[in-house]
Amino acid sequence: MGREWHRQTKIIRQVRNTRFMKHWVSTRTGFGSAMGILLGFGLAVGAGAAQVLRTPPPDDDPLIEQRLERAGTPTHPISPVERRAMARELQDLLGRVESALARAEVAQIGSPQALLATGDRLQVARQFLRDLPQAVQTQPPATVRAHWQELRQSLWRDYPRELLTALPEVRAIWLDRGTIVAAGSEAGLRRVFDRMAASGVNTVFVETINAGYPIYPSRVAPQQNPLTRGWDPLAAAVKLARERNMEVHAWMWVFGVGNVRHNRLVGLPANYPGPVLTANPQWANLGQNGALFAAERKTFLDPAHPEVRRYLIALMQEMVTQYGVDGVQLDYIRQPRHDPGQEFGYGRASRAKFQDLTGVDPISITVNDRSLWWLWAEFRARQIDEFVAEASQALRQTKPKVVISAAVFPWESLRRFHRLHQVWERWVARGDIDLLVPMTYVPETSRFVRQHVQPVIEGVGKAPVLVLPGVLIRDMPDLELLDQLQAVRDLPSSGYSLFAAEHLRASFESVLQDNSRSQTDRVVPFRQPFVAARSRFRSLQQEWQNLLSGRSLWLRGPLRDRFQGKVTEIDRLLAKVEQNPTAANLTQAKQQIDELSRSLDVWLRLESLERPYRLDTWKNRLGAITAILRYGAAREERNVRTAQHDRPL
Template identity: 40%
Template sequence: MTKELQGLIARFEATLLTANANYSNVDVSTARVVQQILDRKTITHKRADKQVTKSSYQNSHWALQLARQKLKQFHYLVDRGKHTQARAEWLAAKKVLWDNYPRDRKVAPSEVRGMWLDRGTIVKAKSEADLVKIFDRMAIAGINTVFFETINSSYTIYPSKIAPQQNPLVKDWDPLEAAVKLAHERGMELHAWVWTFAAVNQRHNLILDLPRNYLGPVISRHPDWAITDHEGSRFHYSSRKVFLDPANPQVKQYLSSLLAEIATNYEVDGIHLDYIRYPFQSPTGKMTYGYGIAAREQFKEQTGFDPIELNPQHPLWSQWTKFRVEQVDAFVAEVSQNLKQLRPELILSTAVFPMEKQERLLKIQQHWEQWVEQEWIDLLIPMTYALSADRLHTLTNPVLSEFEREKVLLLPGIRLLNISDVIALDQMQLLRGMPTEGYALFAAENLNPDLTAIFNSTQGSNSGEAQQLLPHREPFEVTLSRYRSLQKEWNFFLTNNFLGTEDNILQEWGSQADQLALKLQQLVDEPSNINFLATQLTLSSLRQQFPQWMKATKSIDEYQAKVWQNRLDSLDRLLGYGERKNLHRDPRLGSSK
């Protein structure tokens, strides 16, 4: 309980600092701010309060102090065994923070603000006019990237010449065509969200008033394309879905053709692969999947054994797992190559599970680390769905450990179902304090009017954001934008806090901070290998020294220092992504591949 409340207090305070800094008139030069401090020309605290344009934040400062008092009282009561009273203080502290959470002004950086627009919401729309309302709501909320459910349970949302059947609940219009148009009119990107290997869903059969065990429009025509469990059952025991065989060449050709059709016939900005895995299995071998006809033949040809006869104790079991992992990997690589040749600007993303690597390989054969390392994808979207910020942090941290030097952008997922509006905002603020490049919200059906209003103030048109920069489109510009926001926070903090820090440390911080701003501006103005390397070197130097500066600056708490360090780490990944996308595609520079 202590850790949870301390975390909420820290995020609240960090969010308040961001909001105050965004609406201040603080000097943009850190070196000049430091010099003012050293010259004893600091702005007084009273003057700093005037920089905050709305008095509502006085309540937030009061709430922060009250929550800290209640945390102390909580500890006092716990030490004396008064647990009922202690819990009451703990709940009261949380409530005062939730009630006064900064939510009426911009707290968002330049980032990917994704949202999954689900099949159910699309089908209910009935027409383009109805879809307009949904896109208007997302635009007001500041969403800039929409993952539009385009293939679900083998049904396309659009009239396809390759897929056997369009979703029967969509009649006399093309939702994908309308969605692309509506998104682009609002300055948003539209990415086609595709169920990859999951081909049948019993729940969807019931919605369509079809027999529960109907095999869908694809597998009913090609039953040999499906995988089964070790007893020959196609339907997964838990999800009640049927999966295609990733080892089947006809399956891969069919799916590749569908993706090419979407990319060719529609001006989508990206392809988003979901269910890019095998169904969940038991690592003990009680429930295992993947026994498609093609997979069994290929594995037997390689090893002399039919995999359906193996169990987890067999010496070849690890090879059977590796075989299935490689089938998914090969498909991702093939799709990446094909789509990039077809449309080089197309963004490829994947929805993945954030579970520990070895467990994930055993249970669903999803090796997204390989996709990231090989740069087959552009965006990785782990489904880090949680009911609290603490749980979201626990789920996201292991993913971040795989992203220290990668050139793929990370967008953790937040599920809006069953969480309050302010908890959704708090989870977003947690991610903004981690080295991520944005987030993805599941799903549009849960974007209620109150949450839309909060998002409108914190990241939408009401937040004062003049221009939306997308990290995957303008990585160098976004790096500069995010750094300017970070530098503004530093300058606001330095201006309004007594630091008790040695002069030479402050001067070094100020000098290097301004130097990095200059290098980033030069890189934006003239993207080149020379300017990139100079910027990267300057950022590296600042990142290495930053922890020592924070330790020497006693008035900066541990969480705030970590947030700033994380933002610097994210800048490094954005630079690497920008090098990959912008410099290596420049014909004057050639290719790094």
């Protein structure tokens, strides 16, 4: 963990039993004051690092949130807060529909008559927004709410359904263990892959390691999942994916290796710890009270144990070399979820390693030992960080073109640090992973975007990684799925991942089907980032041209010439990057795109007043192109280093 860590932990050993230490700890409550003074290094979890130490909030935001059923239309008065929320949600939905219609026109999808009728309904919705403040004062609340809901339904119906896949993006889905088991054979799995192909999927995260069991006959793991014995689902998945021009990424539970629910499925006692810990009990991640099962009713491995790390990396390498999977997805890449009074991370290796570094057995540390508690929390997070770096390096040495992804929690950074010790900001900053897949499982589009997806994208910053928001499709109406995917496309993301194949209904095919008009539209950004970036920009360029030709974009004279000149220059630079992705060409292209994005507010001032969502979407789409270029640049640098490393002496 570095010389600085060893130097600072030596200081702790020297002062931990002194009165000064006790007085110093008791008078400082924040990480910035305590750890900053003592250790001289900060916790890289964003602005939360300087916050005052506090007990983490209760888990009031579960991974899969249930939709509340509303009985009838409320009749109580509309408060100013509710009115603003209604206006904002309708304004955003208007923007998403307009964005989809603009792309439909570029792709020449939909009849002119239908597009004209939709335009009329958009005008009705805009008028409602203008009248809303007065309507709240003069009309019955139930009438206003009903009209608002009717407009939302009308706008959802106006989406051009054929449009969603006509764009270079990652269209992923999690193929869950339950669906694989239900398939029962290659023939059964073929029907699942046919359904996914009809839904435009190009990347499949196949649940390969679940609760410590591989779905295939492994030479590394103790035993194959009893539910898949008699056939090899991973071999079948790779074969079926190749036939359909899809990628297969092995989705594995990393540190989670036992599951009470899975024990019931295979007829084992609830307290069975899983095959890995049964064979290697010394690898267990334990609670502070010695508990083996965490509050989430799962068992975990100790990430500090060197044998654990070797075992997990060997599993990954086996899937990459023996089955030729295109990528590996890291799930349960964290410590067990901590609930109040149920702290985990006290495996034998972790305790011994921490005590060797600090002279303190962490089993005796309490939250009242503020500096040591923070040091122990940071240590547990570092074990996860170290493993991600080691696994990434080993996989890329084994197969340089392997794609590494991580399914992560989208929680606010400090809460995530306290509850899971999952600091994915470090992984993406180092370039350890290619795809960040936040589990943003929220049905309502506005909450999905504002409270979950946008904070993750902001947390990524300028790291060389592609973001694929997770979309929960369980019980989701077709039109709401369409709305949520449009919202994803209007953000600086590179695609989406659907959870999960178990919930993929036939009716979703009309929303998700592949309507790509050219081979370029089918490009996957993590395979051909520079082709994808230029294709995306040319789509945006055509959209602007259509608006200018129809005089729907207010740009005249010299300002229009400057705008069009900048757009033409960027297209030329992206063509150069596509042909010759040198560092100089990439830097120039990114600089010009950033300059265009900053200039839009000035050049399109009227647009920013009348259609702020559309302007924000254009800037987001430019941001997505820049993110793809940034990822591509990092990948090129990696390829160069690999080539130099492999060059004979």
